[in-house]
Amino acid sequence: TEPIIYVITPTYKRPEQIAELTRLGQTLLSVSGIHWIIGDDSSKVNKRVLELLEFLGIPHTYLLTPMPEVYRNAVVKVGRKAWRRSKRAFVQLPRGVANRMGGLDWVKKHASSGVVYFADDDNTYDIRLFEEMRYTKRVSMWPVGLMSSSGVSTPVLQKGEFIGWYDGFISNRVFPVDMAGFAVSVELLHQAPNASMPFKAGHEETGFLESLGISVADIEFRADNCSKIYVWHTQTVRIYVSRRLEFMRKQYRDSN
Ligand code: UDP
Ligand code: MN
Numbered sequence: 001t002e003p004i005i006y007v008i009t010p011t012y013k014r015p016e017q018i019a020e021l022t023r024l025g026q027t028l029l030s031v032s033g034i035h036w037i038i039g040d041d042s043s044k045v046n047k048r049v050l051e052l053l054e055f056l057g058i059p060h061t062y063l064l065t066p067m068p069e070v071y072r073n074a075v076v077k078v079g080r081k082a083w084r085r086s087k088r089a090f091v092q093l094p095r096g097v098a099n100r101m102g103g104l105d106w107v108k109k110h111a112s113s114g115v116v117y118f119a120d121d122d123n124t125y126d127i128r129l130f131e132e133m134r135y136t137k138r139v140s141m142w143p144v145g146l147m148s149s150s151g152v153s154t155p156v157l158q159k160g161e162f163i164g165w166y167d168g169f170i171s172n173r174v175f176p177v178d179m180a181g182f183a184v185s186v187e188l189l190h191q192a193p194n195a196s197m198p199f200k201a202g203h204e205e206t207g208f209l210e211s212l213g214i215s216v217a218d219i220e221f222r223a224d225n226c227s228k229i230y231v232w233h234t235q236t237v238r239i240y241v242s243r244r245l246e247f248m249r250k251q252y253r254d255s256n
Helices: 017-028 047-056 069-078 080-085 087-091 097-110 128-133 186-191 204-211 241-254
Strands: 005-011 034-040 060-064 115-118 139-141 144-147 151-158 161-166 182-185 219-221
Touching: 005 017, 005 097, 017 034, 017 047, 034 047, 034 097, 047 060, 060 097, 097 115, 097 186, 115 128, 115 186, 151 219, 182 186
Parallel strands: 005 034, 005 115, 034 060, 139 219
Antiparallel strands: 115 182, 139 182, 144 151, 151 161
């Protein structure tokens, strides 16, 4: 029987949430052998999310995995207005880390084989990606398209041999890759029981991969030697609901 893919998706409440999860969920409907783990950055169950999961009928687990207060407070510190203006303060939040760690804990408790993939709710996934990762022995990797700083993030191969990394943020990262660009086997997770993802924006991927104790020799390069793009780091434009509502209220007042 084919290995199960444990797709761990961090999500949080916002106007776009259900649209994002609908798109991702309906992608996953076209893939067999999926167990979808939704880690909600909240301490309260979101009924809309549960309704969607029930409708889709994909084997799933819904977890409440709120971001620790210390990080959440970092936003409060800057102030709401400044936070909205300054992309930097926002970028520095370790987004989705508590969610992914919660998902990993669940997988380690409930599975002894299969593969884990971190699928953010706003990316775009070609269903062929899942077959590339399904038979991962330790860690598999592939390119991620539409990365804002570099166009693409990918391991670089020449005649099938790894020669380096291409990414907009190499920095001092041992594995300069995007969250959507790799999968790990459940077996490897059990072999590295202390593996964890740091609450450090920009270093979540490399921190996690380093904590698995892997080296480049362990990586299985997929998607036709990293020459095909099956996942894109799309980002949804935020709408401003409150302004819209104010506008509609004004229109209503003016016309009555
Ligand atoms: N996320 C979250 N809590 C937050 C912000 C983001 O759980 O406060 C989730 C989000 O739903 C996504 C992942 O973390 O699945 C990465 O966030 P985002 O897509 O905003 O990051 P980017 O792609 O811009 O780096
Ligand atoms: Mn994103």
